[in-house]
Amino acid sequence: MNEEKIEAAITSLLEAVGEDPNREGLVETPKRVAKAYAEIFAGLNHRPEEFTDYKIFHVDEDPEMILVQQIPFYSMCEHHLLPFFGVANVAYVPKDGQVIGISKIPRLVEFVSKRPGMQERVNTQIVTELEDILHPQGIAVSLSARHMCMEMRGINKDGLSTYTSKFTGVFKDNLDLKNEFLQQTRNLRG
Numbered sequence: 080m081n082e083e084k085i086e087a088a089i090t091s092l093l094e095a096v097g098e099d100p101n102r103e104g105l106v107e108t109p110k111r112v113a114k115a116y117a118e119i120f121a122g123l124n125h126r127p128e129e130f131t132d133y134k135i136f137h138v139d140e141d142p143e144m145i146l147v148q149q150i151p152f153y154s155m156c157e158h159h160l161l162p163f164f165g166v167a168n169v170a171y172v173p174k175d176g177q178v179i180g181i182s183k184i185p186r187l188v189e190f191v192s193k194r195p196g197m198q199e200r201v202n203t204q205i206v207t208e209l210e211d212i213l214h215p216q217g218i219a220v221s222l223s224a225r226h227m228c229m230e231m232r233g234i235n236k237d238g239l240s241t242y243t244s245k246f247t248g249v250f251k252d253n254l255d256l257k258n259e260f261l262q263q264t265r266n267l268r269g
């Protein structure tokens with residue numbers, strides 16, 4: 080990420096909106112914003128191998144479903160560069176007892192959400208990345224999020240919650256399994 084370029088852009092932005100970038104409170108702002116954007120868009124700087132190289136473990140128990148619930152995420156909508164944020168529920172059914180370390184699931188959510196995007200794409204990319212890493216029997220991912228572009232501007236509706244979901248493999252074919260996922264995450268949805 081080119082932090083110098085971000086700083087110059089923020090200085091121009093402040094001038095363009097009618098602010099004085101040299102006034103005391105704003106002198107350090109371009110630097111701060113550049114640092115903040117480096118974090119907010121950190122997913123753009125990750126090497127894809129970091130995620131496809133996740134260690135795969137083998138368990139004899141062959142569990143039916145592994146579900147990590149209510150993973151908080153923060154992203155920026157690519158249309159307005161305003162935050163959307165909420166929680167993700169990520170489940171998979173392993174094939175041949177093959178699992179990944181559970182901490183890698185929130186890491187994956189973070190990797191996918193920390194770039195300019197859309198909620199639907201964050202949802203789909205969690206599914207496709209997990210598919211590439213693990214080739215499980217099925218994946219279920221749901222996200223509930225608030226979009227600041229609908230709350231602090233535009234339609235100006237406070238507290239709207241947008242829900243998206245995607246199911247693959249056994250979660251599509253086996254309604255009991257899909258219902259177990261939905262029931263388990265129901266009370267947690269925003």
Ligand SMILES: Nc1nc2c(ncn2[C@@H]2O[C@H](COP(=O)(O)OP(=O)(O)OP(=O)(O)O)[C@@H](O)[C@H]2O)c(=O)[nH]1
Binds near residue numbers: 196
């Ligand atoms: N499907 C989807 N739409 C999004 C997401 N984030 C923002 N949007 C929408 O993207 C659309 C962009 O529409 P435009 O008409 O080009 O932009 P706009 O004039 O600022 O739209 P308004 O927000 O309706 O004022 C808006 O309807 C946003 O609500 C997202 O994650 N998913």
Ligand SMILES: [Zn+2]
Binds near residue numbers: 228
């Ligand atoms: Zn938006």
